[in-house]
Amino acid sequence: MSSMEIETLIGALSKLPGLGPRSARRAVLHLLKRRETGLMPLLHALEAVNARLSTCDTCGNVDTSNPCQICADPRREARILCVVEDVSDLWAFERSRLFPGRYHVLGGRLSALDGVKPEDLNIGPLLQRVEAKGIDEVILAMNATLEGQTTAHYLAERLEAYPVKVSQLAHGLPVGGELDYLDEGTLAQALRARRPVS
Amino acid sequence: MSSMEIETLIGALSKLPGLGPRSARRAVLHLLKRRETGLMPLLHALEAVNARLSTCDTCGNVDTSNPCQICADPRREARILCVVEDVSDLWAFERSRLFPGRYHVLGGRLSALDGVKPEDLNIGPLLQRVEAKGIDEVILAMNATLEGQTTAHYLAERLEAYPVKVSQLAHGLPVGGELDYLDEGTLAQALRARRPVS
Numbered sequence: 001m002s003s004m005e006i007e008t009l010i011g012a013l014s015k016l017p018g019l020g021p022r023s024a025r026r027a028v029l030h031l032l033k034r035r036e037t038g039l040m041p042l043l044h045a046l047e048a049v050n051a052r053l054s055t056c057d058t059c060g061n062v063d064t065s066n067p068c069q070i071c072a073d074p075r076r077e078a079r080i081l082c083v084v085e086d087v088s089d090l091w092a093f094e095r096s097r098l099f100p101g102r103y104h105v106l107g108g109r110l111s112a113l114d115g116v117k118p119e120d121l122n123i124g125p126l127l128q129r130v131e132a133k134g135i136d137e138v139i140l141a142m143n144a145t146l147e148g149q150t151t152a153h154y155l156a157e158r159l160e161a162y163p164v165k166v167s168q169l170a171h172g173l174p175v176g177g178e179l180d181y182l183d184e185g186t187l188a189q190a191l192r193a194r195r196p197v198s
Numbered sequence: 199m200s201s202m203e204i205e206t207l208i209g210a211l212s213k214l215p216g217l218g219p220r221s222a223r224r225a226v227l228h229l230l231k232r233r234e235t236g237l238m239p240l241l242h243a244l245e246a247v248n249a250r251l252s253t254c255d256t257c258g259n260v261d262t263s264n265p266c267q268i269c270a271d272p273r274r275e276a277r278i279l280c281v282v283e284d285v286s287d288l289w290a291f292e293r294s295r296l297f298p299g300r301y302h303v304l305g306g307r308l309s310a311l312d313g314v315k316p317e318d319l320n321i322g323p324l325l326q327r328v329e330a331k332g333i334d335e336v337i338l339a340m341n342a343t344l345e346g347q348t349t350a351h352y353l354a355e356r357l358e359a360y361p362v363k364v365s366q367l368a369h370g371l372p373v374g375g376e377l378d379y380l381d382e383g384t385l386a387q388a389l390r391a392r393r394p395v396s
């Protein structure tokens with residue numbers, strides 16, 4: 001019905017998370033009708049990112065510079081390292097603006113099911129960073145899933161060989177969470193990690 | 199937090215219908231992690247469309263060729279013209295594969311509220327087409343909104359001067375529609391346009 005080029009564009013957009021064939025079609029119509037304000041800015045933004053996209057040799061973050069902006073920022077605390085599964089987790093931390101240190105992106109989590117082994121993850125470079133540099137603390141910020149926690153356990157064991165403090169994110173009641181809706185696992189963790197009222 | 203290029207890309211994507219800032223961020227992460235299979239195909243598809251995008255001089259359709267694929271297709275019935283408000287309506291007809299003729303895209307509808315006047319729409323070229331070529335029937339396929347119907351009335355009056363049959367889409371009960379959920383306007387139209395049972 002439309003030209004091959006337009007159909008190809010619909011196909012490429014429909015692969016984005018959150019967009020199906022229908023909404024991709026709507027998005028393309030939006031772009032076609034707004035060449036100057038929609039299509040061209042998107043095209044140029046993609047070109048700019050594509051021209052400079054790289055994976056940070058230090059931490060595994062994806063950015064348009066290498067080393068990435070975080071590794072290159074002298075204001076970021078180099079002595080404290082937050083290990084995350086994926087770039088999306090790094091972004092979540094950055095959005096919160098709570099973490100002053102630097103990151104290490106594993107690029108996944110150990111998974112027997114998906115056949116992901118330690119050598120498939122960005123673990124060697126993590127150990128090298130810990131070995132080489134003045135790092136005081138490594139925070140294992142894996143997801144609270146079985147595979148995430150397996151990965152954290154594995155890393156904790158590997159890190160035992162080094163004189164660094166290894167910590168993990170606290171588990172418990174999410175802020176605003178209601179006990180009634182909480183799963184048993186979280187409730188158990190929250191109970192076990194209970195603290196004295198100050 | 200991320201580089202300026204990445205933020206710009208998030209901004210450009212978040213302007214697409216159906217994508218907000220949050221889902222645009224997820225979409226960009228998806229692209230960054232899949233340079234070869236996600237980012238590059240999307241970039242090339244946009245380049246191809248942008249390089250060839252044009253508005254059909256004949257009908258006002260947006261396509262990667264001019265005249266558009268429909269106007270250029272000799273198998274499309276040239277004697278019957280379907281006038282639509284927007285390219286999206288043309289696409290809706292084409293998806294249904296029901297209409298064998300050609301189109302004329304107005305690029306909007308008359309609107310006192312938005313200050314859209316006849317001279318703002320692609321009406322002159324429509325009258326020229328009707329005047330010049332062997333067109334037998336013009337179908338006014340405006341939306342069943344107040345402004346759409348105002349536009350249809352206006353066009354019907356302008357077309358009175360020409361020896362063409364002017365028709366309009368039927369209004370009534372949508373297929374699968376339940377009376378109980380139908381608005382009064384549609385019900386009134388369906389009643390007024392009732393047909394003998396054959």
